[in-house]
Amino acid sequence: MTRPEELEKRLNLLVKFGGLISVETNITRLLEVIAGQVQTILNGDRCSVFILDRQTNELWSKVAQGMQQTEIRVPFGKGIVGNVASSGQFINIKDAYQDIRFNRDLDMMTGYQTRSILAVPLKNVAGKIIGVFEAINKRDGFFDAEDEGILQLMGSLAAAAIENAQLYESLSKSQLETIYRLAITAEYRDQQDTAIHLRHISEYSALIAHGMGLPEREIENVRYASPLHDIGKVGIADAILLKPGKLTPEEFEEMKKHTLYGAKILCNAESSLLQIACKVAASHHEKFNGTGYPAKLKGEHIPVYARIVSVADVFDALCMPRVYKPKWDPEKAREYILAENDKAFDPAIVNAFEKVYDDILKIYSATDGRTTIIPGITRELHRHNF
Numbered sequence: 328m329t330r331p332e333e334l335e336k337r338l339n340l341l342v343k344f345g346g347l348i349s350v351e352t353n354i355t356r357l358l359e360v361i362a363g364q365v366q367t368i369l370n371g372d373r374c375s376v377f378i379l380d381r382q383t384n385e386l387w388s389k390v391a392q393g394m395q396q397t398e399i400r401v402p403f404g405k406g407i408v409g410n411v412a413s414s415g416q417f418i419n420i421k422d423a424y425q426d427i428r429f430n431r432d433l434d435m436m437t438g439y440q441t442r443s444i445l446a447v448p449l450k451n452v453a454g455k456i457i458g459v460f461e462a463i464n465k466r467d468g469f470f471d472a473e474d475e476g477i478l479q480l481m482g483s484l485a486a487a488a489i490e491n492a493q494l495y496e497s498l499s500k501s502q503l504e505t506i507y508r509l510a511i512t513a514e515y516r517d518q519q520d521t522a523i524h525l526r527h528i529s530e531y532s533a534l535i536a537h538g539m540g541l542p543e544r545e546i547e548n549v550r551y552a553s554p555l556h557d558i559g560k561v562g563i564a565d566a567i568l569l570k571p572g573k574l575t576p577e578e579f580e581e582m583k584k585h586t587l588y589g590a591k592i593l594c595n596a597e598s599s600l601l602q603i604a605c606k607v608a609a610s611h612h613e614k615f616n617g618t619g620y621p622a623k624l625k626g627e628h629i630p631v632y633a634r635i636v637s638v639a640d641v642f643d644a645l646c647m648p649r650v651y652k653p654k655w656d657p658e659k660a661r662e663y664i665l666a667e668n669d670k671a672f673d674p675a676i677v678n679a680f681e682k683v684y685d686d687i688l689k690i691y692s693a694t695d696g697r698t699t700i701i702p703g704i705t706r707e708l709h710r711h712n713f
């Protein structure tokens with residue numbers, strides 16, 4: 328390849344790099360993508376992205392290729408990587424073993440032989456160090472000045488994406504926390520084990536979605552949105568919700584409105600997660616054959632998230648004690664789900680339920696007979712709020 332061709336190829340790779348990393352919000356996958364790209368573009372043998380953990384003052388990396396999944400931690404200021412982070416300057420060395428800053432422990436651990444290293448700081452827009460890029464063992468010779476420039480350029484592109492993903496991650500964690508607390512408060516009157524029921528619903532729904540082969544993003548959507556399915560029960564009077572026996576037909580008509588109340592509470596929300604939660608709240612009592620409520624939706628007209636949660640909800644409601652019924656054996660509950668195949672439930676979802684049933688049972692067994700009290704939420708607090 329001629330020099331201009333080489334440059335053009337690299338430029339194209341860089342443009343592609345920018346596109347690839349801007350769409351990935353999962354931090355683990357993002358770091359994998361970045362490491363893979365750095366390796367390709369710089370023609371290094373191994374590439375790692377180290378992220379600065381300000382709490383412990385260490386740099387961690389999970390994507391050292393060739394030794395997957397291992398988490399390496401390097402103290403700030405120590406080793407090549409730690410020095411790049413503390414000085415904010417890149418380091419380009421031809422022979423690591425001749426450099427006193429290099430720490431051989433990792434090579435000893437992995438049996439890998441590091442020779443050349445190019446490490447550049449990752450800085451955010453404000454110029455703060457958020458991590459270090461490290462490329463190791465250039466395949467043909469040594470890292471040169473052009474490699475230095477390219478890696479720094481990739482670093483500035485990546486820093487923005489990494490910060491974004493970190494933000495997204497902390498956001499969805501606190502969102503989940505809020506969602507659980509909101510949902511527990513809403514259902515608190517209803518059941519002894521609201522917290523467990525909601526966790527079951529969340530995990531069963533995610534397992535089923537996984538069993539259906541849905542993409543990761545949708546699995547996470549179901550996981551986070553499902554705990555809100557019964558939030559509309561806040562609008563149901565104690566006399567009905569807590570009735571220790573069978574509901575009269577009039578009372579059940581009133582009870583059915585929890586789907587509409589839930590939809591009303593959630594549907595104006597801007598967050599796409601709450602939009603999904605809204606569909607689930609509205610449609611989790613619809614039945615596949617069109618005999619459910621509130622809208623008698625049929626088949627594919629019922630949002631897929633709601634079809635999933637409906638299986639998870641009924642299975643867990645049967646397995647948990649209710650004011651109106653004792654708990655069922657999980658095997659009996661499973662048979663009920665199978666008997667309702669193509670009636671209440673979508674066969675594709677029952678099929679996925681069967682596929683992941685062993686995992687569902689594991690989650691069920693782990694909490695069977697135990698109650699979780701969420702600290703800070705007390706019955707008194709609840710009474711004052713509603």
Ligand code: C2E
Nearest residue numbers: 567568569570572573574582612640641644645649651652
């Ligand atoms: P839930 O207790 O969370 O139950 C969710 C769904 O699980 C029920 O939706 C139903 O499809 C299924 N399920 C629960 N227990 C049984 C059962 O013993 N047998 C059968 N075949 N299915 C069961 P559904 O029926 O639309 O009820 C919605 C909500 O209405 C229930 O939520 C519960 O809060 C309330 N509810 C329903 N029936 C009664 C009742 O007889 N007494 C009282 N106090 N509440 C009831």
Ligand code: SIN
Nearest residue numbers: 406407408409429430
């Ligand atoms: C170092 O930073 O000195 C070693 C880390 C590595 O080789 O990845």
Ligand code: SIN
Nearest residue numbers: 519520521522699700
């Ligand atoms: C309870 O004391 O009713 C249980 C509380 C909970 O599981 O959230």
Ligand code: FE
Nearest residue numbers: 556557611612
């Ligand atoms: Fe419900």
